[in-house]
Amino acid sequence: xxxxxxxxxxxxxxxxxxxxxxxxxxxxxxxxxxxxxxxxxxxxxxxxxxxxxxxxxxxxxxxxxxxxxxxxxxxxxxxxxxxxxxxxxxxxxxxxxxxxxxxxxxxxxxxxxxxxxxxxxxxxxxxxxxxxxxxxxxxxxxxxxxxxxxxxxxxxxxxxxxxxxxxxxxxxxxxxxxxxxxxxxxxxxxxxxxxxxxxxxxxxxxxxxxxxxxxxxxxxxxxxxxxxxxxxxxxxxxxxxxxxxxxxxxxxxxxxxxxxxxxxxxxxxxxxxxxxxxxxxxxxxxxxxxxxxxxxxxxxxxxx
Numbered sequence: 534x535x536x537x538x539x540x541x542x543x544x545x546x547x548x549x550x551x552x553x554x555x556x557x558x559x560x561x562x563x564x565x566x567x568x569x570x571x572x573x574x575x576x577x578x579x580x581x582x583x584x585x586x587x588x589x590x591x592x593x594x595x596x597x598x599x600x601x602x603x604x605x606x607x608x609x610x611x612x613x614x615x616x617x618x619x620x621x622x623x624x625x626x627x628x629x630x631x632x633x634x635x636x637x638x639x640x641x642x643x644x645x646x647x648x649x650x651x652x653x654x655x656x657x658x659x660x661x662x663x664x665x666x667x668x669x670x671x672x673x674x675x676x677x678x679x680x681x682x683x684x685x686x687x688x689x690x691x692x693x694x695x696x697x698x699x700x701x702x703x704x705x706x707x708x709x710x711x712x713x714x715x716x717x718x719x720x721x722x723x724x725x726x727x728x729x730x731x732x733x734x735x736x737x738x739x740x741x742x743x744x745x746x747x748x749x750x751x752x753x754x755x756x757x758x759x760x761x762x763x764x765x766x767x768x769x770x771x772x773x774x775x776x777x778x779x780x781x782x783x784x785x786x787x788x789x790x791x792x793x794x795x796x797x798x799x800x801x802x803x804x805x806x807x808x809x810x811x812x813x814x815x816x817x818x819x820x821x822x823x824x825x826x827x828x829x830x831x832x833x834x835x836x837x
Contacts, residue, residue: 555640556590558586558643559587559590561643562579562583563583565649565650569650569653569654574654574657575689576653577691578649578691579691583642586643589635589642590636591634592631592634649693652693652694655693655696656688656696659696660684660685660688660696660700663703670707672714673710674710676710677706677707680699680702680703681703684699684703755829758825759826762818766815766819766822769811773815776807776811777804780800780801780808783800783801
């Protein structure tokens with residue numbers, strides 16, 4: 534009977550008027566969330582706070598809450614929740630409010646949303662500035678990029694209060710990368726200056742050195758081609774010797790009756806063809822070697 538009287542009293546709107554401060558806080562919070570949404574900022578946490586503010590501002594439907602409590606009270610597992618709803622209805626009646634109304638919560642949540650909005654816009658602006666600084670810096674950005682991943686992760690997860698600290702760490706890494714890049718460029722310029730200064734101070738020695746290298750390369754080329762020609766001559770002479778031995782062996786086997794006339798003729802023709810090719814190549818390489826050796830030193834003595 535106690536609870537029936539409570540619901541009847543609440544149902545006839547025995548509630549206090551909503552304070553202007555709470556209504557203003559809710560309206561401002563609504564504007565702030567909409568601004569975040571239009572700016573493309575993460576706003577889920579602010580939106581959740583706004584939903585809680587709406588409930589705390591307008592309260593719950595007392596009739597439905599009472600009916601739900603009665604239904605839950607009929608089961609053992611729902612009795613604890615039903616008692617919670619009955620207590621909420623009782624407290625609302627005592628305070629002269631609707632169930633769930635909490636104007637101080639509305640104001641505090643509104644202040645929280647205002648702070649979140651400011652942090653979000655500030656973080657967005659700081660990230661954009663850092664992106665510009667990074668784009669203009671001609672440095673190794675591997676560590677900087679890794680830190681920016683942490684920055685964007687914190688921003689996307691609405692941890693806006695962590696963004697400034699992470700951006701400060703990014704700025705330190707970027708500055709270190711700039712110092713390293715400047716040091717590398719300075720060392721490169723110093724190396725070029727040292728080489729240039731050495732050449733200017735010892736240009737005669739450098740010229741002589743380059744001349745000696747050029748002569749050595751030319752000499753190596755001349756000697757090398759003569760030695761290669763001599764090597765080819767030795768190989769062809771060895772091939773002629775093998776061919777001649779093959780012909781003698783074929784003749785020996787033929788006269789001994791070990792092979793027939795057809796086999797002997799085929800082997801003889803093959804050996805003669807090899808000898809002809811080797812002899813022609815040998816003549817060409819001997820002429821080339823004779824020509825090359827005229828311009829060499831060591832190969833001339835070796836051929837002699």
